[in-house]
Amino acid sequence: MNIFKVKLSVIIPVYNAEKFLKDCINSVLNQDFDDFELLLINDGSTDNSGRICDLYAVADKRVKVFHKANGGVSSARNVGLENAIGKWITFIDSDDIIQKRYFNALEIQDNADWIYLKIKRQIPLWHSNLMNFENQEYSLIQFTNLYSLYPHFPEACGKFFKTKIIRENNLRFNKDLKFGEDSLFNLQYLKFCKTIFTTNISEYIYNNDEGTLSKLDYDIKNDINLFTLVELELESFNYPKAFHEQSIKIPLTRYLRIIYLDKSIKIADRKILLKRNIKKYFKLCKEIYSHPKINFLLVFSHYSKFYVTLDQVLSILSKKHTGK
Numbered sequence: 420m421n422i423f424k425v426k427l428s429v430i431i432p433v434y435n436a437e438k439f440l441k442d443c444i445n446s447v448l449n450q451d452f453d454d455f456e457l458l459l460i461n462d463g464s465t466d467n468s469g470r471i472c473d474l475y476a477v478a479d480k481r482v483k484v485f486h487k488a489n490g491g492v493s494s495a496r497n498v499g500l501e502n503a504i505g506k507w508i509t510f511i512d513s514d515d516i517i518q519k520r521y522f523n524a525l526e527i528q529d530n531a532d533w534i535y536l537k538i539k540r541q542i543p544l545w546h547s548n549l550m551n552f553e554n555q556e557y558s559l560i561q562f563t564n565l566y567s568l569y570p571h572f573p574e575a576c577g578k579f580f581k582t583k584i585i586r587e588n589n590l591r592f593n594k595d596l597k598f599g600e601d602s603l604f605n606l607q608y609l610k611f612c613k614t615i616f617t618t619n620i621s622e623y624i625y626n627n628d629e630g631t632l633s634k635l636d637y638d639i640k641n642d643i644n645l646f647t648l649v650e651l652e653l654e655s656f657n658y659p660k661a662f663h664e665q666s667i668k669i670p671l672t673r674y675l676r677i678i679y680l681d682k683s684i685k686i687a688d689r690k691i692l693l694k695r696n697i698k699k700y701f702k703l704c705k706e707i708y709s710h711p712k713i714n715f716l717l718v719f720s721h722y723s724k725f726y727v728t729l730d731q732v733l734s735i736l737s738k739k740h741t742g743k
Contacts, residue, residue, distance in 0.1 A: 424504040429458065437468050448475075450521060450522045456482075462491070463487065505582060506582055512625075515625050523621070532612035537619060563658050575601040610655075
Protein backbone atom coordinates (compact mmCIF):
# COMPACT_ATOMS: atom_id res chain seq x y z
CA MET A 420 0.00 0.00 0.00
CA ASN A 421 1.29 3.45 -0.92
CA ILE A 422 1.51 5.47 2.29
CA PHE A 423 2.72 8.62 0.53
CA LYS A 424 0.23 11.17 -0.78
CA VAL A 425 2.51 12.74 -3.40
CA LYS A 426 5.61 11.65 -5.27
CA LEU A 427 7.88 14.43 -4.03
CA SER A 428 8.20 16.82 -1.11
CA VAL A 429 10.27 19.93 -1.87
CA ILE A 430 11.69 21.56 1.26
CA ILE A 431 12.91 25.18 1.14
CA PRO A 432 14.23 26.79 4.35
CA VAL A 433 13.62 30.55 4.20
CA TYR A 434 15.35 33.31 6.14
CA ASN A 435 15.44 36.94 4.96
CA ALA A 436 15.48 35.80 1.36
CA GLU A 437 13.08 38.30 -0.24
CA LYS A 438 15.68 39.26 -2.87
CA PHE A 439 15.74 35.81 -4.47
CA LEU A 440 12.73 33.98 -3.03
CA LYS A 441 10.22 34.56 -5.84
CA ASP A 442 12.64 33.31 -8.49
CA CYS A 443 13.33 30.24 -6.37
CA ILE A 444 9.66 29.41 -5.79
CA ASN A 445 8.71 30.09 -9.42
CA SER A 446 11.40 27.69 -10.64
CA VAL A 447 9.70 24.99 -8.54
CA LEU A 448 6.10 25.75 -9.47
CA ASN A 449 6.91 25.99 -13.19
CA GLN A 450 8.22 22.42 -13.42
CA ASP A 451 6.63 20.05 -15.97
CA PHE A 452 6.34 17.41 -13.25
CA ASP A 453 3.54 18.41 -10.86
CA ASP A 454 3.07 15.51 -8.41
CA PHE A 455 4.75 17.36 -5.55
CA GLU A 456 4.20 19.51 -2.49
CA LEU A 457 6.30 22.57 -1.70
CA LEU A 458 7.12 23.13 1.97
CA LEU A 459 8.31 26.67 2.73
CA ILE A 460 9.82 26.87 6.21
CA ASN A 461 10.02 30.51 7.29
CA ASP A 462 12.78 30.50 9.90
CA GLY A 463 11.92 33.73 11.71
CA SER A 464 12.55 36.09 8.79
CA THR A 465 12.52 39.81 9.61
CA ASP A 466 11.97 40.97 6.02
CA ASN A 467 9.03 40.24 3.69
CA SER A 468 9.94 36.58 3.15
CA GLY A 469 7.15 35.25 5.37
CA ARG A 470 4.51 37.32 3.59
CA ILE A 471 5.81 36.19 0.19
CA CYS A 472 5.49 32.57 1.32
CA ASP A 473 1.91 33.11 2.49
CA LEU A 474 0.90 34.71 -0.81
CA TYR A 475 2.17 31.70 -2.75
CA ALA A 476 0.29 29.34 -0.42
CA VAL A 477 -2.96 31.19 -1.13
CA ALA A 478 -2.36 31.08 -4.89
CA ASP A 479 -1.24 27.43 -5.21
CA LYS A 480 -2.58 24.50 -3.18
CA ARG A 481 0.72 22.63 -3.57
CA VAL A 482 2.43 25.21 -1.34
CA LYS A 483 2.45 24.79 2.44
CA VAL A 484 4.01 27.36 4.78
CA PHE A 485 5.42 26.79 8.25
CA HIS A 486 6.39 29.81 10.36
CA LYS A 487 8.84 29.22 13.21
CA ALA A 488 11.26 31.09 15.45
CA ASN A 489 14.74 31.44 14.04
CA GLY A 490 16.76 28.30 14.63
CA GLY A 491 19.01 27.93 11.60
CA VAL A 492 18.91 25.95 8.38
CA SER A 493 19.09 22.53 10.06
CA SER A 494 16.15 23.33 12.31
CA ALA A 495 14.14 24.56 9.33
CA ARG A 496 14.91 21.51 7.21
CA ASN A 497 13.96 19.24 10.10
CA VAL A 498 10.51 20.86 10.24
CA GLY A 499 10.19 19.99 6.57
CA LEU A 500 11.27 16.39 7.18
CA GLU A 501 8.71 15.99 9.95
CA ASN A 502 5.85 17.26 7.78
CA ALA A 503 6.72 15.82 4.37
CA ILE A 504 4.17 13.47 2.78
CA GLY A 505 6.11 12.64 -0.41
CA LYS A 506 7.81 9.37 -1.35
CA TRP A 507 10.91 11.41 -2.17
CA ILE A 508 12.38 14.53 -0.57
CA THR A 509 14.57 17.19 -2.12
CA PHE A 510 16.06 20.36 -0.62
CA ILE A 511 16.44 23.73 -2.31
CA ASP A 512 18.05 26.83 -0.80
CA SER A 513 15.87 29.94 -0.98
CA ASP A 514 18.35 31.91 -3.11
CA ASP A 515 18.89 29.13 -5.67
CA ILE A 516 16.80 27.92 -8.62
CA ILE A 517 16.28 24.67 -10.49
CA GLN A 518 16.18 24.21 -14.25
CA LYS A 519 13.18 22.90 -16.14
CA ARG A 520 12.63 19.14 -15.94
CA TYR A 521 14.57 18.91 -12.67
CA PHE A 522 11.83 16.81 -11.06
CA ASN A 523 11.57 14.61 -14.15
CA ALA A 524 14.57 12.70 -12.83
CA LEU A 525 11.99 10.75 -10.81
CA GLU A 526 10.38 9.57 -14.06
CA ILE A 527 13.70 8.15 -15.27
CA GLN A 528 14.52 6.25 -12.09
CA ASP A 529 12.27 5.62 -9.12
CA ASN A 530 13.82 2.48 -7.64
CA ALA A 531 17.24 3.76 -6.57
CA ASP A 532 17.79 4.90 -2.99
CA TRP A 533 19.45 8.20 -3.90
CA ILE A 534 19.24 10.31 -7.04
CA TYR A 535 22.10 12.68 -7.71
CA LEU A 536 21.95 15.65 -10.12
CA LYS A 537 24.53 18.19 -11.19
CA ILE A 538 24.94 21.51 -9.39
CA LYS A 539 25.94 24.51 -11.48
CA ARG A 540 27.49 27.38 -9.55
CA GLN A 541 27.21 31.00 -10.61
CA ILE A 542 30.84 31.29 -9.50
CA PRO A 543 32.51 28.04 -10.68
CA LEU A 544 34.81 26.19 -8.31
CA TRP A 545 38.15 24.70 -9.37
CA HIS A 546 36.68 21.19 -9.16
CA SER A 547 33.27 21.91 -10.70
CA ASN A 548 33.81 19.76 -13.80
CA LEU A 549 35.44 16.73 -12.22
CA MET A 550 32.34 14.57 -12.37
CA ASN A 551 30.59 13.36 -15.51
CA PHE A 552 26.87 13.02 -14.90
CA GLU A 553 25.29 10.28 -16.99
CA ASN A 554 22.06 8.36 -16.52
CA GLN A 555 23.75 5.60 -14.60
CA GLU A 556 22.94 3.42 -11.60
CA TYR A 557 25.66 2.39 -9.13
CA SER A 558 25.88 0.16 -6.12
CA LEU A 559 27.09 1.80 -2.92
CA ILE A 560 30.57 0.31 -3.35
CA GLN A 561 30.78 1.36 -7.02
CA PHE A 562 29.67 4.89 -6.19
CA THR A 563 32.14 5.44 -3.37
CA ASN A 564 34.99 3.90 -5.38
CA LEU A 565 34.35 5.76 -8.64
CA TYR A 566 33.51 9.16 -7.22
CA SER A 567 36.41 9.90 -4.92
CA LEU A 568 36.92 13.29 -6.60
CA TYR A 569 33.53 14.81 -7.25
CA PRO A 570 32.26 18.23 -6.26
CA HIS A 571 28.75 18.07 -4.88
CA PHE A 572 28.61 15.41 -2.18
CA PRO A 573 28.68 17.87 0.77
CA GLU A 574 25.52 19.68 -0.35
CA ALA A 575 22.06 18.40 0.54
CA CYS A 576 20.78 20.20 -2.55
CA GLY A 577 20.93 18.64 -6.00
CA LYS A 578 19.71 15.28 -4.69
CA PHE A 579 16.56 13.26 -4.10
CA PHE A 580 16.29 11.33 -0.83
CA LYS A 581 13.87 8.51 -0.08
CA THR A 582 11.54 9.48 2.75
CA LYS A 583 11.32 5.85 3.86
CA ILE A 584 15.07 5.67 4.53
CA ILE A 585 15.01 8.96 6.45
CA ARG A 586 12.03 7.91 8.58
CA GLU A 587 13.15 4.33 9.29
CA ASN A 588 16.57 5.52 10.47
CA ASN A 589 15.36 8.70 12.21
CA LEU A 590 17.75 10.89 10.22
CA ARG A 591 17.80 14.61 10.96
CA PHE A 592 20.13 17.55 10.35
CA ASN A 593 22.40 18.41 13.28
CA LYS A 594 21.03 21.67 14.73
CA ASP A 595 24.29 22.40 16.55
CA LEU A 596 26.23 22.83 13.30
CA LYS A 597 26.15 26.15 11.44
CA PHE A 598 28.19 24.78 8.55
CA GLY A 599 28.74 21.27 7.24
CA GLU A 600 25.41 19.87 8.40
CA ASP A 601 24.73 18.81 4.79
CA SER A 602 27.87 16.70 4.57
CA LEU A 603 27.16 14.96 7.86
CA PHE A 604 23.53 14.26 6.91
CA ASN A 605 24.58 12.87 3.52
CA LEU A 606 27.08 10.51 5.12
CA GLN A 607 24.46 9.32 7.59
CA TYR A 608 22.02 8.74 4.72
CA LEU A 609 24.49 7.16 2.29
CA LYS A 610 25.29 4.11 4.42
CA PHE A 611 21.64 3.00 4.16
CA CYS A 612 21.67 3.15 0.34
CA LYS A 613 22.02 0.10 -1.87
CA THR A 614 21.83 1.94 -5.20
CA ILE A 615 22.65 5.51 -6.29
CA PHE A 616 21.50 6.96 -9.60
CA THR A 617 23.20 9.90 -11.33
CA THR A 618 21.48 11.84 -14.09
CA ASN A 619 22.20 14.75 -16.42
CA ILE A 620 18.53 15.49 -17.12
CA SER A 621 18.72 18.92 -15.48
CA GLU A 622 20.76 21.11 -13.16
CA TYR A 623 20.50 22.80 -9.79
CA ILE A 624 21.67 26.44 -10.03
CA TYR A 625 23.61 27.44 -6.92
CA ASN A 626 23.74 31.19 -6.33
CA ASN A 627 26.87 31.50 -4.10
CA ASP A 628 25.26 34.47 -2.34
CA GLU A 629 26.74 35.16 1.10
CA GLY A 630 24.64 35.84 4.17
CA THR A 631 21.64 33.65 3.43
CA LEU A 632 20.49 30.79 5.60
CA SER A 633 22.89 28.05 4.51
CA LYS A 634 25.95 30.13 3.62
CA LEU A 635 27.50 31.16 6.92
CA ASP A 636 31.03 32.10 7.99
CA TYR A 637 33.60 30.13 9.93
CA ASP A 638 32.98 29.31 13.57
CA ILE A 639 35.62 27.82 15.87
CA LYS A 640 33.38 25.46 17.83
CA ASN A 641 31.44 24.49 14.71
CA ASP A 642 34.52 23.55 12.69
CA ILE A 643 36.06 21.49 15.48
CA ASN A 644 32.75 19.69 16.07
CA LEU A 645 32.22 19.16 12.34
CA PHE A 646 35.58 17.46 11.89
CA THR A 647 34.93 15.18 14.86
CA LEU A 648 31.39 14.22 13.79
CA VAL A 649 32.31 13.58 10.15
CA GLU A 650 35.32 11.51 11.15
CA LEU A 651 33.22 9.40 13.53
CA GLU A 652 30.62 8.86 10.81
CA LEU A 653 33.25 7.79 8.28
CA GLU A 654 34.82 5.40 10.75
CA SER A 655 31.44 3.80 11.49
CA PHE A 656 31.25 2.36 7.98
CA ASN A 657 33.82 0.63 5.78
CA TYR A 658 34.15 3.27 3.05
CA PRO A 659 37.01 3.15 0.52
CA LYS A 660 40.08 5.12 1.57
CA ALA A 661 39.78 7.64 -1.29
CA PHE A 662 36.16 8.38 -0.41
CA HIS A 663 37.08 8.76 3.26
CA GLU A 664 39.80 11.27 2.39
CA GLN A 665 37.60 13.26 0.04
CA SER A 666 34.80 13.45 2.59
CA ILE A 667 37.05 14.62 5.41
CA LYS A 668 38.91 17.18 3.28
CA ILE A 669 36.62 20.18 3.77
CA PRO A 670 36.19 19.72 7.55
CA LEU A 671 39.95 19.26 7.86
CA THR A 672 40.88 22.36 5.88
CA ARG A 673 38.47 24.41 7.98
CA TYR A 674 39.97 22.93 11.12
CA LEU A 675 43.49 23.80 9.94
CA ARG A 676 42.33 27.31 9.15
CA ILE A 677 41.02 27.65 12.71
CA ILE A 678 44.19 26.32 14.33
CA TYR A 679 46.73 28.28 12.30
CA LEU A 680 45.02 31.38 10.97
CA ASP A 681 42.38 32.51 13.46
CA LYS A 682 43.95 35.05 15.80
CA SER A 683 40.95 34.91 18.13
CA ILE A 684 42.14 31.56 19.47
CA LYS A 685 44.28 32.08 22.55
CA ILE A 686 47.79 30.64 22.44
CA ALA A 687 47.03 28.41 25.41
CA ASP A 688 43.92 27.01 23.70
CA ARG A 689 45.85 26.43 20.48
CA LYS A 690 48.48 24.44 22.37
CA ILE A 691 45.78 22.29 23.96
CA LEU A 692 44.22 21.53 20.58
CA LEU A 693 47.60 20.73 19.06
CA LYS A 694 48.67 18.52 21.94
CA ARG A 695 45.41 16.58 21.77
CA ASN A 696 45.23 16.06 18.02
CA ILE A 697 48.46 16.92 16.22
CA LYS A 698 49.74 13.40 15.53
CA LYS A 699 46.50 12.20 13.99
CA TYR A 700 45.94 15.39 12.00
CA PHE A 701 49.50 15.51 10.70
CA LYS A 702 49.26 11.99 9.32
CA LEU A 703 45.86 12.64 7.79
CA CYS A 704 47.03 15.88 6.17
CA LYS A 705 49.96 14.16 4.55
CA GLU A 706 47.71 11.38 3.23
CA ILE A 707 44.98 13.65 1.87
CA TYR A 708 47.17 16.29 0.28
CA SER A 709 49.88 14.05 -1.19
CA HIS A 710 48.10 14.15 -4.55
CA PRO A 711 49.75 16.87 -6.73
CA LYS A 712 46.44 18.06 -8.16
CA ILE A 713 45.07 18.71 -4.68
CA ASN A 714 48.21 20.11 -3.09
CA PHE A 715 47.55 23.66 -4.31
CA LEU A 716 44.18 23.85 -2.56
CA LEU A 717 43.73 27.07 -0.63
CA VAL A 718 42.63 27.31 2.96
CA PHE A 719 40.47 30.41 2.88
CA SER A 720 37.88 32.49 4.69
CA HIS A 721 34.89 34.09 2.95
CA TYR A 722 35.40 37.34 4.82
CA SER A 723 39.17 37.48 5.26
CA LYS A 724 41.60 38.92 2.75
CA PHE A 725 44.43 36.50 3.49
CA TYR A 726 45.00 32.99 2.23
CA VAL A 727 47.63 30.32 2.67
CA THR A 728 48.59 27.34 0.55
CA LEU A 729 48.45 23.83 1.92
CA ASP A 730 52.23 23.56 1.44
CA GLN A 731 52.66 26.43 3.91
CA VAL A 732 50.20 24.92 6.36
CA LEU A 733 51.89 21.52 6.19
CA SER A 734 55.26 23.18 6.70
CA ILE A 735 53.97 24.82 9.89
CA LEU A 736 52.33 21.58 10.90
CA SER A 737 55.53 19.62 10.33
CA LYS A 738 57.52 21.98 12.56
CA LYS A 739 54.93 21.64 15.30
CA HIS A 740 54.91 17.87 14.87
CA THR A 741 58.67 17.50 15.09
CA GLY A 742 59.04 20.10 17.81
CA LYS A 743 61.47 22.28 15.82
